[in-house]
Amino acid sequence: MKGVIVLEKEISQAVIRRMPRYYRYLNELLEAGVERISSNELSARMHVTASQIRQDLNNFGGFGQQGYGYNVQYLYDEIGNILGLNTTHNVIVIGVGNLGQAIANYNFGKFGFQVVGLFDVKPSLEGKEIRGIPVRMLDELPEFAKQNKIDIAALTLPKENAETTAVMLSSLGVHAIWNFAHVDLDNVEGMVVENVHLSDSLMRLSYSIANYDHK
Amino acid sequence: MKGVIVLEKEISQAVIRRMPRYYRYLNELLEAGVERISSNELSARMHVTASQIRQDLNNFGGFGQQGYGYNVQYLYDEIGNILGLNTTHNVIVIGVGNLGQAIANYNFGKFGFQVVGLFDVKPSLEGKEIRGIPVRMLDELPEFAKQNKIDIAALTLPKENAETTAVMLSSLGVHAIWNFAHVDLDNVEGMVVENVHLSDSLMRLSYSIANYDHK
DNA sequence: TAGATTGTTAATCGATTAACAATC
DNA sequence: TAGATTGTTAATCGATTAACAATC
Numbered sequence A, B: 001m002k003g004v005i006v007l008e009k010e011i012s013q014a015v016i017r018r019m020p021r022y023y024r025y026l027n028e029l030l031e032a033g034v035e036r037i038s039s040n041e042l043s044a045r046m047h048v049t050a051s052q053i054r055q056d057l058n059n060f061g062g063f064g065q066q067g068y069g070y071n072v073q074y075l076y077d078e079i080g081n082i083l084g085l086n087t088t089h090n091v092i093v094i095g096v097g098n099l100g101q102a103i104a105n106y107n108f109g110k111f112g113f114q115v116v117g118l119f120d121v122k123p124s125l126e127g128k129e130i131r132g133i134p135v136r137m138l139d140e141l142p143e144f145a146k147q148n149k150i151d152i153a154a155l156t157l158p159k160e161n162a163e164t165t166a167v168m169l170s171s172l173g174v175h176a177i178w179n180f181a182h183v184d185l186d187n188v189e190g191m192v193v194e195n196v197h198l199s200d201s202l203m204r205l206s207y208s209i210a211n212y213d214h215k
Numbered sequence C, D: 001t002a003g004a005t006t007g008t009t010a011a012t013c014g015a016t017t018a019a020c021a022a023t024c
Helices: A013-031 A039-046 A050-058 A072-082 A098-105 A138-147 A159-171 A198-210 B013-031 B039-046 B050-058 B072-082 B098-105 B138-147 B159-171 B198-210
Strands: A069-071 A089-094 A113-120 A133-137 A152-155 A176-179 A192-195 B089-094 B113-120 B133-137 B152-155 B176-179 B192-195
Touching: A013 A039, A013 A050, A013 A072, A013 B198, A039 A050, A039 A069, A069 A072, A089 A098, A089 A138, A098 A113, A098 B098, A113 A138, A133 A138, A152 A159, A159 A176, A176 B198, A192 B198, A198 B013, A198 B176, A198 B192, B013 B039, B013 B050, B013 B072, B039 B050, B089 B098, B089 B138, B098 B113, B113 B138, B133 B138, B152 B159, B159 B176
Parallel strands: A089 A113, A089 A152, A113 A133, A152 A176, A176 A192, B089 B113, B089 B152, B113 B133, B152 B176, B176 B192
Antiparallel strands: none
């Protein structure tokens, strides 16, 4: 048997950051009934270079056709697969304050994200229902995790509790965190984390205001 | 009079993205009572290189001292100034759904952001109060804008209405948008926009889950 | 087939890291 | 002063853009 070397080319963070944006624009094209598009046309819409679009996509495969361009539906589906949106993800929300409730109410269902549980430590919230899901007390989580598959935990809780909760989640077999707490959680063993940090975003806006460069 | 050439070196987006993160870590150090820190110590905490920290900061000025490092309080304040957090920003929220309410309730006050108005088109929301601020109907906005200084509009509304609203805001003299709508708003004349796109973030998490690289 | 547009290699540009002289 | 650590220049690395041969 011949030796085979598989070179897994590492996809850069810059590319990954852009994928959901392509997905979004392709969705708009779909809704507008556009059937095919060239990298050039897409580049004009998205204000990026056609070269970058082709480079980005070719990290994952050749989805286009010379002389034709890209089939919008096909490319949309392929990017969906790349992003893992072909799988259903069960989500729990930990911290059912205003933001937690907003997330629980958010309509992520069409992308395959399903809220299956809400948890808090505040007794007054116990039993409150959001979209038919009751708020449970956090100490019920270990039992809940045994009975239900949990793919993602959205953390909307004070930063003081974030790390401890992340470690607990890891021990319960939850390996992905969508983190809204005001602290970075990128050092929890075996855990995939996406930090949101709304206040960072607001500060960048503030910076832009202060340094408005009359573009 | 001698001619003076001021070379405004353009600060890269990569640097600007990192500034709020420095601010956050410095705040933690302050809370922990740490008085001074070297780029090396900070680098270990933040998992970035010391070189990058020094380069980043020196885009804005020399805030450290050879042989000593950086005074935490001083550096914190300076970064706050760079980010424009020394100014108060009046914020209105347009779209008072779950996310809009969460933002209205969010505690951004300590960074100088003050929610001064809430707007929606849904009559059933009229008069509802959040933190003492009543929900107004969107058609009252022009009058409200005349009477009040508005620095930032947070948009939490359906993507279909985002662009129109942005244009209206521009005409009312509002020049900064914190955009939560599921569409990019980077082509509105004279408008500074920070796009949040929570679903992009969730998709990146989904990607990480699908491609979990056993780090 | 001729024209269009991709996939991909090569060139350029910018950002990160390393190194070290300046200096507290 | 000697030691430490910055500010800054130079070297490296990676990402973006340009170019073009392959091909539908």
